Amino acid sequence: MFSRILIANRGEIAVRIIKTARRLGIKTVAVYSQADRGALHVALADEAVFLGAAPATESYLDIGKVVAAALASGAEAIHPGYGFLSENPDFVDAVGKAGLTFIGPAAASIRTMGLKDAAKRLMEEAGVPVVPGYHGDNQDAAFLKLEAGKIGYPVLIKASAGGGGKGMRRVDTDDDFDAALQSCRREAKSAFGDDRVLIEKYISSPRHIEVQVFGDGRGNVVHLFERDCSLQRRHQKVIEEAPAPGMTDAVRTAMTEAAVAAARAVAYKGAGTVEFIADGTGPLRPDGFWFMEMNTRLQVEHPVTEMVTGFDLVEWQLRVAAGEPLPVRQDEIRLLGHAAEARLYAEDPANGFLPQAGRIDHLEFGSGEGIRVDAGVRAGDQVSPYYDPMIAKVIGHGKSRDEAIDRLKNALDGTHITGLTSNRDFLRALCRDEIFRQGRMDTGLIDRGMDGLIARPDAPEEAILIAALAASGLDLSGPHCGFRLWGEASHRVTLHAGEEVIERRIVPGGGRVRLLDGGEEVLLEEIVFDGRTFSARLVRANGSDRVLARLVVDVHGGEQRISVLLDGETYAFERLDPLEGEDAAHHHSGEILAPMTGIVRLVDVGAGVAVKAGDRLVVMEAMKMEYTLRSPRDGFVDAVFCTEGGQAEGGAVLVRITEERLDG
Ligand code: ADP
Ligand code: ADP
Ligand code: MG
Numbered sequence: 114m115f116s117r118i119l120i121a122n123r124g125e126i127a128v129r130i131i132k133t134a135r136r137l138g139i140k141t142v143a144v145y146s147q148a149d150r151g152a153l154h155v156a157l158a159d160e161a162v163f164l165g166a167a168p169a170t171e172s173y174l175d176i177g178k179v180v181a182a183a184l185a186s187g188a189e190a191i192h193p194g195y196g197f198l199s200e201n202p203d204f205v206d207a208v209g210k211a212g213l214t215f216i217g218p219a220a221a222s223i224r225t226m227g228l229k230d231a232a233k234r235l236m237e238e239a240g241v242p243v244v245p246g247y248h249g250d251n252q253d254a255a256f257l258k259l260e261a262g263k264i265g266y267p268v269l270i271k272a273s274a275g276g277g278g279k280g281m282r283r284v285d286t287d288d289d290f291d292a293a294l295q296s297c298r299r300e301a302k303s304a305f306g307d308d309r310v311l312i313e314k315y316i317s318s319p320r321h322i323e324v325q326v327f328g329d330g331r332g333n334v335v336h337l338f339e340r341d342c343s344l345q346r347r348h349q350k351v352i353e354e355a356p357a358p359g360m361t362d363a364v365r366t367a368m369t370e371a372a373v374a375a376a377r378a379v380a381y382k383g384a385g386t387v388e389f390i391a392d393g394t395g396p397l398r399p400d401g402f403w404f405m406e407m408n409t410r411l412q413v414e415h416p417v418t419e420m421v422t423g424f425d426l427v428e429w430q431l432r433v434a435a436g437e438p439l440p441v442r443q444d445e446i447r448l449l450g451h452a453a454e455a456r457l458y459a460e461d462p463a464n465g466f467l468p469q470a471g472r473i474d475h476l477e478f479g480s481g482e483g484i485r486v487d488a489g490v491r492a493g494d495q496v497s498p499y500y501d502p503m504i505a506k507v508i509g510h511g512k513s514r515d516e517a518i519d520r521l522k523n524a525l526d527g528t529h530i531t532g533l534t535s536n537r538d539f540l541r542a543l544c545r546d547e548i549f550r551q552g553r554m555d556t557g558l559i560d561r562g563m564d565g566l567i568a569r570p571d572a573p574e575e576a577i578l579i580a581a582l583a584a585s586g587l588d589l590s591g592p593h594c595g596f597r598l599w600g601e602a603s604h605r606v607t608l609h610a611g612e613e614v615i616e617r618r619i620v621p622g623g624g625r626v627r628l629l630d631g632g633e634e635v636l637l638e639e640i641v642f643d644g645r646t647f648s649a650r651l652v653r654a655n656g657s658d659r660v661l662a663r664l665v666v667d668v669h670g671g672e673q674r675i676s677v678l679l680d681g682e683t684y685a686f687e688r689l690d691p692l693e694g695e696d697a698a699h700h701h702s703g704e705i706l707a708p709m710t711g712i713v714r715l716v717d718v719g720a721g722v723a724v725k726a727g728d729r730l731v732v733m734e735a736m737k738m739e740y741t742l743r744s745p746r747d748g749f750v751d752a753v754f755c756t757e758g759g760q761a762e763g764g765a766v767l768v769r770i771t772e773e774r775l776d777g
Pocket of ligand 3: 406
């Protein structure tokens, strides 16, 4: 076994690998960019080497720098994690040339599987079912359109070199083909440096089911059952589970045999995943699934497999890379219950899933039996606009599917993130979705149910009262809550919750607080507040009372923003300056900001033009994804601060919209 390894990655996966290495007595070397000087993975590793500036091309993607760091630190092997260089065969070659071991498959396996078209041709030869389509070399636009027509709409255009759900366009009619091909090529070119595409039949009601495989590179390949990753948005996984709902012995046998055959066809070594698309219009069938691609690395969602098999896949990766045989035989791998994982991201689902960069002020995860959290950040850390904005993966494991999803939901209920917008509430809504709970989902479930999934309940009075109290700036921390100091002085607090303006009057005194709102007067007694967790007895005018327990209050952003966690739901408020009053509530900034550092691809408007709410203003590309920024309201473009092809820093103003035309 190795005594020291370098981890060529960051965030959650780097932390994950460090944990297993430490357990096995292996020393770890982290690498980091300028943006990650204070990052968790750097703090946890035994040693850390600085790579370069924040952009990944100058740090985590720089093969020369990563290999040099490994040599300088005396590491014997490099674990690539996922993303970044993990599926780059040139990196594998460079690692080998430096006399180091790559913890993963051979460069040749990655090369073969890295191009979706070549992989599909090989799979056809190996007898693995493949989605009907064109995966040839002719890239002429008119020819491809003809092929699309032959396959029959709807079709999917995919970047041959694609990955991570990027570079993929569904096309429903002949008329839409040219525009889709163009945009797919643009994305593929900039993301993968390769604009070749393939066309395949779009499978309706598709389910994404994949098989975890493991090879020792000497001809032994085992599988560790399947995962269902059908809950996706824009072809990116959101919630994954194992086993797949509705899986039968016959389908599992057919699918795992196809997966093992695929791995054998490339003499596979290490952890890999063979992805299939399955016909979800009815029950799963042994002849109703097709090969999509093989991911030649550890997958983001590997924890669900670890939870249902009890094995540590990172440990297996290290052992196999060190030349040991697979630790178990196929018949020793058993399925233990059910597990489901949710990807917690700094992103705004209600706003096209725009990534959110910024500081995480507070971070707390729900805990309990059967819950695992793999996090890459701590409270106080910055989510950088330079990398994937994942905060953590939350996993629930239980005896049954219901128990696993309930535990996942409980863990999310107890998760509180403040400082930036996350997809936590969206994930909770998904956990409650009826179709998902019945296991009848397909990859379109999220898109179809988007309105319901992003709907936010109105804040209950209890949450408003606590927010008003927190916003009042009154000292609630002492045993007497400092109220005597204030006597009977009354405080008016104006809060803003979404569009709504809420006013409360607070009268502290005698160890309790009176709150007055539009008519009703309530009392809060027995207040205990430790700075974050708040509890009190709430007495209503009619004499009824209720104990409010475990309310978590976070005041941040210079005491302007307050977040209350009550019964699993978070409610966000903003304090309004009483002098600004109502006006402030109606003031929407007309400034369109860059969500992340990235490239401006298109600018649709010029100064002076009229726009309607929802009109496309700018298309940005960041983290290999295109983001469309739209006008928040009707108005006029006052100024444009970006140009096509230019770089924009996260948070920079791109366009300013005003209500009235400003003549200049
Ligand atoms: P999976 O099939 O396991 O979901 P993806 O193909 O989506 O994996 O990519 C793996 C993961 O790698 C992504 O979810 C993302 O977190 C990470 N990743 C991909 N590209 C990058 C990148 N350029 N920088 C940082 N992380 C990346
Ligand atoms: P990536 O390399 O980006 O992960 P995949 O080829 O694995 O690309 O496809 C990603 C997702 O796109 C799948 O999980 C599925 O939701 C959808 N998809 C891919 N191929 C098809 C298809 N032929 N029909 C319908 N959906 C598909
Ligand atoms: Mg895939």
